Amino acid sequence: MVSISKRLIKDFQMLSNINKMGKVYEGIYIDEKIKIPYVNKPGIALTFDDGFRIDHWYNYGLGKANDKNIFGYYDVKATFNINAFHEYENRFYNQEEIDHMLELQHNGHEIANHGYKHENALEYTEKYGQARWVEDEVLALNHWMNKQEHSITKEKFKEPVSFVYPFSLYSDSTTNAIVPNYFKICRGDMFQSNLLGLTSFECEGVVPAICIDYINLPHTMFIKFALKLAKKTGKNLIIMCHSILPKEKAWSDYNWSEESAQAGKYRISPKSLFYVINQAKKIDLEFYTLAEIAGVATFIDSNFEREVRKILNLNPKNKWIPINKLINIKKLDLAGKNISNIGGIEYFLELQELNLANNNVSDTRLLSKLKALKKVNLINNNLDVSIISNIDKCVEIMI
Numbered sequence: 108m109v110s111i112s113k114r115l116i117k118d119f120q121m122l123s124n125i126n127k128m129g130k131v132y133e134g135i136y137i138d139e140k141i142k143i144p145y146v147n148k149p150g151i152a153l154t155f156d157d158g159f160r161i162d163h164w165y166n167y168g169l170g171k172a173n174d175k176n177i178f179g180y181y182d183v184k185a186t187f188n189i190n191a192f193h194e195y196e197n198r199f200y201n202q203e204e205i206d207h208m209l210e211l212q213h214n215g216h217e218i219a220n221h222g223y224k225h226e227n228a229l230e231y232t233e234k235y236g237q238a239r240w241v242e243d244e245v246l247a248l249n250h251w252m253n254k255q256e257h258s259i260t261k262e263k264f265k266e267p268v269s270f271v272y273p274f275s276l277y278s279d280s281t282t283n284a285i286v287p288n289y290f291k292i293c294r295g296d297m298f299q300s301n302l303l304g305l306t307s308f309e310c311e312g313v314v315p316a317i318c319i320d321y322i323n324l325p326h327t328m329f330i331k332f333a334l335k336l337a338k339k340t341g342k343n344l345i346i347m348c349h350s351i352l353p354k355e356k357a358w359s360d361y362n363w364s365e366e367s368a369q370a371g372k373y374r375i376s377p378k379s380l381f382y383v384i385n386q387a388k389k390i391d392l393e394f395y396t397l398a399e400i401a402g403v404a405t406f407i408d409s410n411f412e413r414e415v416r417k418i419l420n421l422n423p424k425n426k427w428i429p430i431n432k433l434i435n436i437k438k439l440d441l442a443g444k445n446i447s448n449i450g451g452i453e454y455f456l457e458l459q460e461l462n463l464a465n466n467n468v469s470d471t472r473l474l475s476k477l478k479a480l481k482k483v484n485l486i487n488n489n490l491d492v493s494i495i496s497n498i499d500k501c502v503e504i505m506i
């Protein structure tokens with residue numbers, strides 16, 4: 108239990124840090140209301156660290172334990188930062204855990220690289236050299252992810268766009284070794300690493316995050332100020348969390364070693380997370396993944412992604428698909444391309460006509476996000492008629 112006085116000190120520290128952040132942005136407020144998501148609408152990125160917490164994310168985030176999916180369906184996107192190795196059980200992740208990670212991705216969330224074995228980048232570099240850190244910690248996880256697939260759906264991990272530094276420890280040199288070669292964006296920690304502030308769209312390199320776990324921010328109400336600051340300045344607030352666990356769930360139930368006691372303090376309750384999400388919704392912030400803040404689009408279905416690359420004339424060497432190239436497209440012909448998941452369609456904000464005939468699409472809920480849509484062809488798919496009714500009545504639908 109954290110004592111009351113320790114808690115007060117933490118509160119004051121956090122409040123003064125958030126105040127400092129306010130000073131940085133004093134006077135650079137935007138006055139017009141910006142409304143275009145993925146381009147310049149201010150937002151929030153919720154990020155969750157450490158692969159060994161997958162059960163907590165899956166059970167209390169996706170709501171598999173309590174039937175309360177905190178994130179909804181593409182309603183609140185988040186970024187989950189994984190490793191390949193369970194440090195407290197001394198083993199690699201098993202198929203069930205990998206399936207759960209892939210199910211997070213399937214729900215529109217980003218899966219980011221948090222190091223193969225969660226090694227401290229500075230210590231590892233000092234011991235073995237930077238080239239080995241890149242090989243053993245950074246690329247090893249990309250290779251591991253590339254080899255995995257979901258046991259039933261066969262879905263694979265997307266190539267990570269974001270790297271999240273374990274312990275938020277890094278140097279300019281470690282960042283230069285991996286950006287832009289392997290990643291677009293690296294997440295640090297706002298206060299630990301003297302990175303104060305908010306993040307602009309299409310950023311590259313290290314970005315700051317504020318940790319709102321109970322240990323750092325006992326009173327989530329302080330986060331309201333930081334959210335308002337993002338809104339007023341037209342920028343993005345990146346938030347760091349670890350486990351999602353209800354207060355009554357004891358850490359000792361997991362039977363992890365004494366060693367895990369410190370890691371056990373890094374948790375946020377579903378209730379506090381709901382509070383933060385609702386505060387962000389109240390002031391109309393958008394929910395982004397780290398990749399989206401970096402301006403990179405993610406398509407779950409590789410057949411859909413291949414078609415988008417063709418349309419944009421991107422060759423395989425262009426690693427990332429820029430969101431800003433998608434938002435002005437008005438017509439999209441994807442007929443007969445063996446597409447089963449339309450995740451990524453939400454970036455086509457100006458889309459008026461969509462041809463999805465002769466595919467395997469079963470879920471069209473994301474089409475309700477396309478406000479300019481006038482006509483959609485869904486002939487010969489795997490559709491559930493009750494879900495189609497979600498599409499705006501003004502849209503002409505062919506089924």
Ligand SMILES: [Zn+2]
Nearest residue numbers: 156157273274
């Ligand atoms: Zn970590």
